[in-house]
Amino acid sequence: MPDDLINSFMNGPDEKGRFGIFGGRFVSETLMPLILELEAEYERAKTDDSFWAQMDDLWTHYVGRPSPLYFAERLTEDLGGAKIYMKRDELNHTGAHKINNVLGQILLAMRMGKTRIIAETGAGQHGVATATVCARFGLKCIVYMGAHDVERQKPNVFRMKLLGAEVVPVTSGRGTLKDAMNDALRDWVTNVRDTFYCIGTVAGPHPYPAMVRDFQSIIGKEVRTQMMEREGRLPDSLVAAIGGGSNAMGLFHPFLDDPSVRIIGVEAGGKGVDDRMEHCASLTGGRPGVLHGNRTYLLQDADGQILEGHSISAGLDYPGIGPEHSWLHETGRAEYVSITDDEALAAFQRCCALEGIIPALEPSHALAHVIKIAPTLPADHLLVMNMCGRGDKDIFTVARHLGFDMEG
């Protein structure tokens, strides 16, 4: 653990957009000038008080920040160990953490004079957040969504349409988040002059991983303040679910240089992390490669072809992970574990029954890991899990798995 700022975990990325060997700018030449322009504009915005004043105003009055840090009393009693807090980002406008980042990117897009916004979406939360903010500012919005995800997330598809977005079902590949990202990149290459690509997670070419992290870091900054107010000290552990890893990066980043804080990322273990590869645990079951503009851990075969993962949660169904997570994994600053579909489903139900909160399937993975470790920890151990999304969008999927007939 570093004790001086030179060796801080919070200084990345370097000028090439790298976190150690991870990250970078692996994009075609057509996009490169725009990526450099975006980087320059973001650097200007970062030190522009008026930009952050506008963000703060929207976060407060449009999103409803700060989100509460809630003491989960009954879950804590039930598990009989660590004191469990939930960061309630599911209470944000649009029901997830995604809007924290979308607001920042859309304000940047407008500074750059872009009038057409494209986005990729898996579960639909990032697509809904992008469609929402585009409606708020009167911008044209096109959302790429895997055809398979369009089927399993119908309520969010309808929400996006109500908000005025065009939803394009992607049939290339296997029709999931990875393929949606490919088609969004193809759109961007074609319409690069007037189009801004609003990426939903801490992945993609530099500066996206750092920029999205910075916008999501509002989560961790609030937790820091709120925990000091509640308990007079920092938390002992942080737990968050990871697909691309934006809610986790937002929670973790403000604590990276606090050695007493244990940091745990939870990947989607699907049907189990083994050689059948029916999971999305890039760090646990993958190895470094290059995809979608960055070097990071990927699920791939012996020839370097990208594999399709599996998760019950459409939002975690991605064969890669943000490059900063790959770096935190290799440096050992953060630990990464995996949770299966079945464990996540059990945690989902326990949270509904004990806390009166219907969580999304994504944070249900984080909660399942909390359920595993909390009983082994002392009563004065302060544990924060990121409740990054609400479960309304998932009730159809859960009903199907539990054998409940929603039609009848």
Add this chain to the structure above:
Amino acid sequence: MTRIDDTFTRLRADGRKAFVSYIMGGDPDHATALELMKGLPGAGVDIIELGVPFTDPMADGPTIQAAGQRALAAGQTLEKTLDMVRAFREGDTTTPIVLMGYYNPIYNRGVEQFLKDAVSAGVDGLIVVDLPPEEDDELCIPAQAAGLNFIRLATPTTDDRRLPAVLKNTSGFVYYVSITGITGAAAAQAGDVGPEVARIKSATDLPVIVGFGINTPDSAAAIAAVADGAVVGSAIVKMVGEGRPVPEVLAFVAGLAEGAHRA
């Protein structure tokens, strides 16, 4: 001097433009693709671009995406694509071969090992779409040290400020992408392309070859007339995708080559 440099020297001496054709390695299967590849020089192809299939070809349109999927489904790998080059070289030691694809299969094999294998197989150059000059340390510089040409794409968004960086470590030729878009998309207009080629040529002595959106002998002729040559990919790959027999595909290629050489 690579086979690519030799080819351009010869074409220049003959006062002819280059015709470059792209096919996907292993599409629709290894044997058919190899038969097609072996027939290309006879159909008038000066330089062969051999596609290395990848699951996530982010700069390619539906035609080449489908070709990659067919090849992968038929069991094509980077190793088998190098096998095609080895087999081709048994009967042809002069036609340049450029491997074209994405970085991950190469990175996955290990850059050093890949370069060793590519050189010994008889590869002359590389086009790796997702490696801009900002990532030159990854493959571009090691590839040139190993004696391969590293051919860079220049695009309509590559402005004068950026052009020197794009040309700096480019060798063999410059591939000008005539549109902002993916392969197989809208047709390029010679009137728009000519000034762009002139702009690039004022900054480099390398030949400038134009691709994207060329699909007929006439468009090959029109584009080649304002550049040092033309590349056709999707239009050929589309015929392979339709299951046309190799002689029919080669006849189509011969027509395109004739168009480019007419210029």
